[in-house]
Amino acid sequence: MPYYPDQRYLLESTTIRRERFLPENVIGRAEVRDGASVNLRDIVARGRLPSPYIIVEAAEFFRLKDPDELKGLMMVEVGETVEFKTPLAQTSKKRQRLLSPDAGVVVFIGDGRIIIQTSPETLDLEAGLDGQVVGVQAGRGVTIETFGGLVQGVWGNGGRTIGILKIEPEDGLESIYGDQLNIEYRGAIVVTRKPLRATGLMVMEDQGIDGVIAPSMETDMLPQVQGGKQTVLLTEGFGSMRMSVAVMNLLTSLAGRQALLDAVQPSRWDARRPEVVINPSGRQTARPPRPNIDLVLQPGTMVRLTRAPNAGSTGQIIDLPKMPNLLENGLRVQCAQVQLLTGEKVTVPLANLEVFGR
Amino acid sequence: MAAERSSTSGSILAADFGNVLTRAILIDMVDGVYRMVARAETRSTADFPIGDARVALLRAADELNAVTGRILFDEHERLITPERPDRSGVDAFVATASTGRSLRTVLVGLVPEVSIASARRAAAGTYVDVVETISLDDGRDEEARLNALVNAHPDMVFITGGTEGGAEEPLLELAEVVRLGVKLLGERQPLILYAGNSILIPQIQALFKGVANLVVAPNIRPSLQREELEAAQLQLGQAFDRQQSSKGGFGELGSISRLGVLPTGQSYKLITEYLGLSMDGNVLTVDVGSAVSTLAASVSGRVTTVIRPDIGLGHSAGSLHDLAGEASIKRWLPFVPAPGQIRSYTLNKTLRPGGIPETLQDLYLEHALLRAAIDTLLHAAAPGWSESVMQVNTPLPPFKLIIGAGAGLTRAGNSGYGALLLLDALQPVGATQLQTDPYGLVAALGALAHLNPEAVVQVLDGSGIEQLGAVINVSGRPAANRTALKVKITTESGEVIKHDVPGGHLWVYPLGVGKHVKVDVRAVGRGLSIGGRGRWRGEVEGGSVGIIFDARGRPLPLAADVRGLAAQIPLWISEITGDPPVTIDESWLVMPEVKQEDEPVAKRRRRGAKPAAPKAPAARRGLFGRRGKTAEPMDDIDLPDMELDDEPQERRKDEDFLDELDQLRRG
Structure with a gap:
């Protein structure tokens, strides 16, 4: 039977669809319509972050027999921003005036009550991509389609940045550490082939580097990286792994172009993956095809190996035995014979292979 | 059912x-x-x-x-x-x-010990995440309750309370708060499930008309003495289905399925309940999945289910690590892990949840994680079991049947290995039948139980579940290598086999599926017993492993040091699988060596200073410098245009000094 492997895209040019949704705890709405063209910085959805609600018993204040009478007394509407002591409602002869107990936004008027959400912070959700809106989900956000190069990683620190994609100097990211400002990397997204270290983060801060694409980092750096201002994306995982040759080569070939580093932190509830979207070069008229989601493993397929002892290696499938193989640790699982770029032939469980999307 | x-x-x-x-x-x-x-x-x-x-x-x-x-x-x-x-x-x-997000649920009821407690039990079989509880005596005013409800951003509000003919006004007051909260939630309206005093149904319907979708189920607590959860549980399952339907493809799947897409966790509850009734004994099912793990137990006829979306071997491996703690994983490792190795392993599993361990160390890590997962589930589930059946110094009441599910348990490479993992993690007492569910039958059959219970019974009686065999366990602390169990087996042909099982060991009598033998076992030694008795006699059925005699003791006397573990764990694996024992390399028993610093002085580059002269290329061992293997020509493969990394994989000197620099900076 065909085996459909995991996919982690590594594509020079492809059509990309991405969702831009407000966080779960934000009440809001989409700000653009289906079919609209959007730019990177356009606001596609807007919402209010959680903050306390205050119930103002207006009908009680005015001693109204019928709560519906309140509507005729209102001086503000739902959605209006009010300050402390802003008049909310008053009787016709201004004998009685109900003042706002706090600054905020009027979110509800009815049943003889006014509800104010105190000074909610507004969250503006940017498109993050130049493209076209191809779907709107009420209250949540939009789906945007664009095209360009695409490199997906495995982990991100939640940051997002736009910059020119640059490869680290020959001596590594840490070699630009020093008192001298090296403007070459200022605002850039730098690719390093070696594991990210604390010194690398300091270099980023010192030199104004906005983002880094690294193969791996040790887990003890997590608090520092998660709390930092710089955007970090890992392509291989945690520990001390070097960057896959295939990933490094593609990023090298795309260096110098503007890129969006969307270092989404993986979550079980979020299908997004951390990735780099690289703007297409020149004027591209025809849309490239979308990645092939029905890829099956077959002899000749280029694959990335994801687990030790060959994690990060790239190779080509040379055989797919029908019977399960016995691994050296005693597990008996369905495997593929893979020839690595070194020429070495290895037997790898199908579950530990990823394809690149084409 | x-x-x-x-x-x-x-x-x-x-x-x-x-x-x-x-x-x-x-x-x-x-x-x-x-x-x-x-x-x-x-x-x-x-x-x-x-x-x-x-x-x-x-x-x-x-x-x-x-x-x-x-x-x-x-x-x-x-x-x-x-x-x-x-x-x-x-x-x-x-x-x-079992995919997708749990239902964020706010429970609303009158009394925590009555209606709220029943609501929690009703929700236990579904992927429900109780994010807020609002009750009459929670000490909050209306405004505080409103804030709690709105800020919880629920997918569902589950309103219960009032026995039949009981309280009305206080429940309506709480329902009013819910109505107001739902209005504030705007476009993301939660579903309202009402399963309280039925006399209030018309008023509740009027209250939420045009405001939110309302589903009504019979009162889950019709009287203080009675609890009726089944109808509400089905509604909860269908609420899960409705939430799932917004996710790719589930809407269409729900429309072609007779009952929509029901939560897998409910299946474990239903099937465990059925097996408990039909076997007239305690039954436990445990499923350790990638993202969610479930443990359902029928103890003295009462079924309890624990569903944990934070325990798993894939998506939830990271949260399991945090929850169980590194020590509870390390206690099962026959090697000294490198600093950060366990954390890296679990986080990498979270990033690539479907991966399979290829190395022996990774397999030990995977199984350590699995044991820790079951142990954590047990700790969550056991308080819900009746204390009257709990025995002194045993983590479990006696179970007639234990079924394990999830790829980690059912695909351990050898049925015996799967059995060992269940024994290690659950530590059952007395005599127990062990089974695994390699095809996910229990999960799939749960939904069928609502439609065609007869089919469920017949399929379960068929060959869908793997019989591992019976296990007879000794409780207490048997002396090492002294006889702890005296076994007498009488086969169907009348042949008698006698065997002494020494303390600290396992012995397997090979007996195939469907074959029966009579077993007479005596616990020998001070303080030893088999389920509280000195002797156990009965007829048992074989399985893919056979009849297992576990003379290791309960609680399991796991070695406290790595050298002891390196002796115990491979031995137990060998005894139950019949494979030759693995010898743990001496280098695994010490902290992995930290490389000597070749260049200990870390110097910061001065302003204007020239970068260091390029180093001479390091001697290469193969194209990647790995394992000393020499590259072979690849004439027969059409490779894509890729450059090879000509740096050796070994750490370079500059990396070593940067390491030291990092350490200095961290202080």
């Missing part, structure tokens, strides 16, 4: 959509009884990059077609139902899922 039974179905397609795998089974009548006739398994497709769960079902159907020749979907990818005379299609389709 059945809340909504229809006429008996003929052929049935049952599918369970997991976070990593989607499994489908085809059930049909064979010689007048229901049997699993074929099964299929494929990677789940609800998430990236496909985002459509149906794709996995279609792929599984192709696999079933290849095995049986039966076409299940037409050319427009629509399920053929009912079954046609040419045997294409099926009469019924049922589906369960």
Whole structure:
């Protein structure tokens, strides 16, 4: 039977669809319509972050027999921003005036009550991509389609940045550490082939580097990286792994172009993956095809190996035995014979292979 | 067991959509009884990059077609139902899922100990995350309750309270707060489930008319002495289905399934309940999945279920690490892990949840994680069991049957290994039958139980569940290598086999599936027993492992140091699997060596200073400098345009000094 492997895209040019949704705890709405063209910085959805609600018993204040009478007394509407002591409602002869107990936004008027959400912070959700809106989900956000190069990683620190994609100097990211400002990397997204270290983060801060694409980092750096201002994306995982040759080569070939580093932190509830979207070069008229989601493993397929002892290696499938193989640790699982770029032939469980999307 | 039974179905397609795998089974009548006739398994497709769960079902159907020749979907990818005379299609389709987010739920009720407690028990079989509880005596005013409800951003509000003919006004007051909160939530309206005092149903319906979707179920607490959860549980399951329907493909799947897509966790509860009743004894089922783990137990006729979306071997490996703590994983490792190795392993599992361990160390880590997962589930579940059946110094009450599910348990490479993992983690006492569910049958059959319980009974009695065999365990602390169990086995042919099992060891008598022997076992030694008695006699059935005699003791005397573990764990694996024991390399028993610093002085580059002269290339060992292997020519492979990293994988000097610099900076 065909085996459909995991996919982690590594594509020079492809059509990309991405969702831009407000966080779960934000009440809001989409700000653009289906079919609209959007730019990177356009606001596609807007919402209010959680903050306390205050119930103002207006009908009680005015001693109204019928709560519906309140509507005729209102001086503000739902959605209006009010300050402390802003008049909310008053009787016709201004004998009685109900003042706002706090600054905020009027979110509800009815049943003889006014509800104010105190000074909610507004969250503006940017498109993050130049493209076209191809779907709107009420209250949540939009789906945007664009095209360009695409490199997906495995982990991100939640940051997002736009910059020119640059490869680290020959001596590594840490070699630009020093008192001298090296403007070459200022605002850039730098690719390093070696594991990210604390010194690398300091270099980023010192030199104004906005983002880094690294193969791996040790887990003890997590608090520092998660709390930092710089955007970090890992392509291989945690520990001390070097960057896959295939990933490094593609990023090298795309260096110098503007890129969006969307270092989404993986979550079980979020299908997004951390990735780099690289703007297409020149004027591209025809849309490239979308990645092939029905890829099956077959002899000749280029694959990335994801687990030790060959994690990060790239190779080509040379055989797919029908019977399960016995691994050296005693597990008996369905495997593929893979020839690595070194020429070495290895037997790898199908579950530990990823394809690149084409 | 059945809340909504229809006429008996003929052929049935049952599918369970997991976070990593989607499994489908085809059930049909064979010689007048229901049997699993074929099964299929494929990677789940609800998430990236496909985002459509149906794709996995279609792929599984192709696999079933290849095995049986039966076409299940037409050319427009629509399920053929009912079954046609040419045997294409099926009469019924049922589906369960453990994928997706739990239902964020706010419980609203009058009294925490009564209606809220019943609501929690009703929710236990579903993927419900109780994010807020509002009750009459929570000490909050209306405004505080409103804030709590709105800021919880629920998918569902579950309102209970008032016995039949009991309180009305206080419950209506709470419902008013819910109504106001729902209005503030705008476009993201939660579903309202009402299962309280039935006299209030018209008023509740009027209250939420035009405001939110309301579902009504019979009162879960009709009186203080009675609890009726079944109807509310089905509604909760269908609420899960409704939430799932917004996710790729589940809407369409729900529409072709008789009951929508029900939560897998409910299946474990239903099947455990059924087995507990039919076996007249305690039954435990445990499923350790990638993202969610479930433990259901029928103890003295009472079923409790624990569903934990933070315990798993894949998506939830990171949260399991945090929850269980590193020590509870390390205590099962026969080697000294490098600093950060366990944390890196679990986080990498979270990033690539479907991966399989390839090295021996990774396998030990994986199984350590599995044992820690079950242990954590047990600690969460055990308080819900009746204390009267708990025995002194044993983590479990006696169970007649234990079923393990999830790839980690069912695909350990050897049935004996799977049995050992269950024994290690659960530490059952007395005599127990061990089974595993390699095809995800329990998960898939739960939904069928609502429609056709007869089919469930017959399929479970068939060959769908793997019989590992019976296990007889000694409790207490047996002296090492002194006889702890004296075993006398009488075969069907009358042959008598006698064997002494020394303390600290396992012994397996090989006996195939369906074969029975009479067993007479005595616990020998001070303080030792078999389920509280000195002797156990009975007839037992064999299995793929055989009859297991576990003379290691309860609680399991696990070595406190790595050297002891390196002796115990490979020995136990060998004794139960029959494979030769693995010798743990001496280098595994010490902290992995830290490389000597060749260049200890870390110097910061001065302003304007020139970078260091390029180093001479390091001697290469193979193209990547790995394992000392020499590259072979690859004339026969058409490789893409890729450059090779000509740096050796070994750490370079500059990396070493940067390490030291990092350490200095961290202080």
